[in-house]
Amino acid sequence: MNPSNSTAARRPVIETRSIDYVPVRERHGTVWHQGPFWFTGNFVVTTMVAGFIGPAIGLSLGWSVLAVVLGAGFGTFFMAFHANQGPRMGLPQMIQSRAQFGTRGAIVPFIAVLFVYVGFNVFNVILATQALQLILPGSAAVWYPVLILVAILLAVVGYDLLHFIQRWQSYLMVAVFLLLTIAALTSLHGGSAIPDAHFDWGKFLIVFGAAAGYQISYAVYVSDYSRYLPPDVSAPAVISWTYAGAALSAMWLMSLGAFIGSAIAEPDAIGSIQQVGNSLFHGFGTFAAVISVPALLSIMAINLYGAMLTGASAVDGFKQLKPSVRGRIIGILVIAIVVYTIALVIPENYLSSFNNFVLMMLYFLIPWTAVNLVDFYFVRRGHYAIADIFKPNGVYGRWSWRGLVAYAVGFAAMIPFITTTFYEGPAAKAIGGGDISFAVGLVVSGVSYWLLTRNLDRSAEEAAMAASERELAALDDAKVAP
Template sequence: MTSQRNGESGRPTIEARSIDYVPRAERHGKVWHQGPFWFSGNFVFLTLMVGFVGPGMGLSILWSVLAIVAGAGFGTLFMALHANQGPKMGLPQMIQSRAQFGSRGAIVPFAATLFVYVGFIVFGVILVTQALQLVLPGSKWFWYPTLIAVSIVIAVFGYDLLHFVQRWLTYLLIGVFSIVTAMAVTVLPAATPAPVEAGWNTTAFLVQLSLAAGYNISYSVYVSDYSRYLPEHSSSSKLICWTYLGAAASAAWLMSLGAVLASYIPGADGIVSLVQTGDYFFKGFGTIAVLVGAVAQLSVTGINSYGAMLTGISAVDGFRPVRPTIRLRVTGLTVVGVVSLCVALALPEAYMASFNGFVLLMLYFLIPWTAVNLVDFYAIRKGEYAIAEIFNPHGVYGRWAWRGVVAYAVGFVAMIPFFSIPFFVGPAAEALGGADIAFIPGLLIAGGLYYLLARNLERSAEVTAQRQSQMLLERVSGQTF
């Protein structure tokens, strides 16, 4: 197999790098590509399902859409801010956490992130299987391993193929789902029985808002994975803006569509409701829409597999240095695939309750991490890192960086009273009628505490190491760490 370093040929090839630094000579791509990448990346069945929650709890369409727009708009802000880290550092997202947590302390957010990736893979594979079974035979015992194998192949090719596919999928998704949305807001209300009377429900509004926010915040764990090949001096404002527009627009659109479908077709799941609604355009168009959505979902499953591989290798490297070769990438992807397959096969048929709990757990685990990571990048170190030291367990960032670990732990604990999941409702959430606003104390306390602990951080050794770091990185640009 051959690999291409610079990605300039215009055709996707097998990516050679994984957790290592991307040298300046290999940087390529355009900032605006982040827009369609994250639009397609968020325009999937799982996003649609988030919009089913509010109406399912008695919230009207209008209030559901307002909660979705507010939640997605808020959550995407944090996600988009991470995009700037890619070109500035030339590293995947999660390995950057070593600067805040240490090479071994970073295992805390790494473990949480792997949980998120596997969850996304599992639910994605389930939904794609449901879509394919509309037109093709085969049980989950055939489709689950087949789809996971396809996602691994996509992830082996890596960065350039993923960008290429996502960019072209955007145009197809906009065209097909514009028609489905038009049917949902014009034909569906007249063609189906009036929805069950719904209105304002404080608990439902807050739950819908939290789920929308938490869902988009969860993308924070792999934002710079897909911006790290951009030129180092790419415009920060344009990069953040394109990322925000792509991810927020697709989330608000598809979640709102889910809210409309759930209101007029109570009890139907996402796949069935899309088929029914699309068929109002012409018989069979609903199936076409679902199959287009399945392609997008499968592509994103490849993205999740890719991210899980990067995070897993980063975690192992913190305890036992590894050389990130293509063979190691394939091995890591295979392990991720096997674990995801086992979880998917073990999941009950009625998975919606499991999905809602999964999205909330993502919120709990990732909120303290994103707060610590962003405060460090924008307020403490202001984007200035000794990149080579991130790969050195004995370097300036150490094995255990207590400030980041403490801030994460305290932020997580502060959220517990606000938890509202099927097996535990905290006292604060109970007082709010079961509503979940855990992301508010999580962000404020984890981010605020880290700033207080790190604001006077002695950085003289890091500054010295930083001067040497870039020369070292570029000198070995033909190698991998």
């Protein structure tokens, strides 16, 4: 029997699960819903801003578009393969990292991931506020808390509401941005704002890396939104729907951003949307900018939700937490306060900050995604002692040196190849400023972890897996709490 048929009627409105395992009896949902969820998740103004980077650093339009398309395609590949972990393990994305890093050692990637969640929400709330200020009065200090509060409410209700909103928003966003794309192509002259732009290998790799990093950043919470799917769903289907939704929307909006950025000098995301849309007919640009706010609010909620799960996982490694609605709300509020504080002090000219932000995401997340995927697909092949992931003295230990060493070695190997506005590694200088750190980090971290686990004693883990299966079976058979 499909678990969704027996549990749909009694699922609470407010999600009760947090970092804990989702029993099979509570699993529900349809695989294809991952497509529109991630399409809309990426179909936000922030994604378009990523396309501005190429023209802003002097890369020509054609090469900018090619760089973001290839970069988005490359980064989404890794993100989509994480989606398969959700239904197999029934866990949020980041707590799975305990199997590679230990219950406390996982704090290393957790810190990087919290940086990603907070950073994205800072840029999202800034853009949403700028859009609302086109039609409503009020300073940033007024609108930031209002918008963040709405995102908090969505995040508190949780998984099912977020899936519902994302799925139905996709139709409206496609219609609006299809018209906006037509308006841009018919009213702007691509490349006119950067007449001296040309191909440069270093700049191409910077844009490629930024697009890839933007997409890989979603890997840190992709299983958060697939963990309720039944455990027997098709792996190729989960991966394919996730890839299609996230990659198509990124390629579209980043390319649109590159086109607008090459045609408008010093483009501003919201102002550019208004200008381009109004060229189609009066008022449409303002409408398009304002209608992007709900999408920004829903992705803000998704980021708050994911940050709460990651933060709770980090705290639980040192002081065990009992998952509860109250704990979820407190975690979401703490992250929201941090977002509000940073948003108030960030410079108005945020494009340079955004460029560095997405590159820093790439640097810190590449070693984690390599270790996590190699462990799931090549070392443990999807088989874990789920119950032990929550036990401080479990089979995975507090500090797992193999994952930590592989992460550190991979990150160190990337440093000579890094290129940012404030640092350029010697290897990057030697190849003309090209940033290939992502490739170096993936290979070094992944291979290092695989080599370090060749002598891994699986006998103790197999015994723990058998015990875990019995615990999970008892949980699945347990009476649903009122």
